[in-house]
Amino acid sequence: VVLAVPSAFLGATLQQLTVSLKDKIIVSGVKGIVPESKCIVGTYLNKQFDVPLDQFMVISGPSHAEEVALERLSYLTLAYTKSANAVQLQSLLKVNYIKSIVSEDVIGIEYAALLKNIFALAVGIAHGLNYGDNFQSVLISNSVREMNRFLNKVSEFERDVSNSVYLGDLLVTAYSLFSRNRRFGNMIGRGYTVKGAQLEMNMIAEGYYASSPVYEQAKQLHIKTPIIDTVYHILYQQKNPKKSFKKLAKLLD
Amino acid sequence: VVLAVPSAFLGATLQQLTVSLKDKIIVSGVKGIVPESKCIVGTYLNKQFDVPLDQFMVISGPSHAEEVALERLSYLTLAYTKSANAVQLQSLLKVNYIKSIVSEDVIGIEYAALLKNIFALAVGIAHGLNYGDNFQSVLISNSVREMNRFLNKVSEFERDVSNSVYLGDLLVTAYSLFSRNRRFGNMIGRGYTVKGAQLEMNMIAEGYYASSPVYEQAKQLHIKTPIIDTVYHILYQQKNPKKSFKKLAKLLD
Numbered sequence: 001v002v003l004a005v006p007s008a009f010l011g012a013t014l015q016q017l018t019v020s021l022k023d024k025i026i027v028s029g030v031k032g033i034v035p036e037s038k039c040i041v042g043t044y045l046n047k048q049f050d051v052p053l054d055q056f057m058v059i060s061g062p063s064h065a066e067e068v069a070l071e072r073l074s075y076l077t078l079a080y081t082k083s084a085n086a087v088q089l090q091s092l093l094k095v096n097y098i099k100s101i102v103s104e105d106v107i108g109i110e111y112a113a114l115l116k117n118i119f120a121l122a123v124g125i126a127h128g129l130n131y132g133d134n135f136q137s138v139l140i141s142n143s144v145r146e147m148n149r150f151l152n153k154v155s156e157f158e159r160d161v162s163n164s165v166y167l168g169d170l171l172v173t174a175y176s177l178f179s180r181n182r183r184f185g186n187m188i189g190r191g192y193t194v195k196g197a198q199l200e201m202n203m204i205a206e207g208y209y210a211s212s213p214v215y216e217q218a219k220q221l222h223i224k225t226p227i228i229d230t231v232y233h234i235l236y237q238q239k240n241p242k243k244s245f246k247k248l249a250k251l252l253d
Numbered sequence: 254v255v256l257a258v259p260s261a262f263l264g265a266t267l268q269q270l271t272v273s274l275k276d277k278i279i280v281s282g283v284k285g286i287v288p289e290s291k292c293i294v295g296t297y298l299n300k301q302f303d304v305p306l307d308q309f310m311v312i313s314g315p316s317h318a319e320e321v322a323l324e325r326l327s328y329l330t331l332a333y334t335k336s337a338n339a340v341q342l343q344s345l346l347k348v349n350y351i352k353s354i355v356s357e358d359v360i361g362i363e364y365a366a367l368l369k370n371i372f373a374l375a376v377g378i379a380h381g382l383n384y385g386d387n388f389q390s391v392l393i394s395n396s397v398r399e400m401n402r403f404l405n406k407v408s409e410f411e412r413d414v415s416n417s418v419y420l421g422d423l424l425v426t427a428y429s430l431f432s433r434n435r436r437f438g439n440m441i442g443r444g445y446t447v448k449g450a451q452l453e454m455n456m457i458a459e460g461y462y463a464s465s466p467v468y469e470q471a472k473q474l475h476i477k478t479p480i481i482d483t484v485y486h487i488l489y490q491q492k493n494p495k496k497s498f499k500k501l502a503k504l505l506d
Contacts (some may be wrong), residue, residue: 064386067385073502134321134327135327138417140420144415167393253417
């Protein structure tokens, strides 16, 4: 049995859920940290509702939803501990503009989808500070390596971060001028305060919320994350974006 | 002694060069295949003028020259067999808008700079055929892996293709609307013939010339290169771009 989980799901009561989730496979398209728990969705469901990891599936990009709606060819990745069982969902997704790929890297893929928002935000800040395309490509190439270091620490898995679900998802987010995270970052780089940018955009940039718990986790696990640190310092500690990026630029290669 | 080599260099006579090159370190910024020999520049100089590999240095991006001219922060990589000796050139490049990185992957970096033009051309064709950003990110993520396979076969080296000189250089070329290779590909995707696109652009897209010898080399070395193959088939064997990309899309993941 397959059950799709929209974000609203997280508001339901504990009892309702524990009953209704039993023996069901949960497919999550939510990319973020559950605020009160500071966990990704899979870990949250496991801790809070005893959902075993092998009943939890993640569906991930690279895909702008707008393009999927327009039926432009997109590749999705279904992450599930028993990849053979993901075939059931794969057959449900069989339309000629979707190609679905199966992976067993459930936790890594959930984290990657989260981290890419922070990196896209960083790319936006750089753009707002008037760094050019050359710098941007260096920043993204460093982001991929930072993502790899992070994922290797939170979940051991033989992954190749240049696969579409990691690198591709980062690219589609970081290079899109319509990405909320990139737009938000761009405003920060141009001198807006966090409040000012949020008011102006009238929507939430996921990378803003993600950067605080991810920063903390990186510190705890001793992961070298200069880009995430810089974003966190600018957004949460009122560090000057221009000075912070000057410092960051020295650490990139 | 350091000698910079512009493309025109390759037109000088053999005798002149063999004499003047003795004991000099040659720094090449030329990215391409020398037509008559089907070799990259380093190999060509070695075969034709007995220049040993340890007198040959490659300077590579990611860098749009326009941005360097505008003094926007850019990262260059200097590839030299004895990386410690590259410090001499590094000190010559010391300006506050250039950060230079040193690597010993001379052959890999020369090939990477060449291959990225073919991949940017493929991205252009996809764009011309009206594929969207989702597909583009998948195509680039597959390009990185194809580049990695190619480099591993032509030159054994412990490289991480997500470093700036590989991935970053590909990104700056593939995502730039001003890239000649991307523009050329875009025209092909929109239905121009090779001749028509060349006339219209009035300049050369390096990826066009590179794709033929690189395709041959990939076949000889049994490297799986579906993207390079597709570009080659479209440009040199008059295959239909739309049909070829439909076939290619099935091979990507």
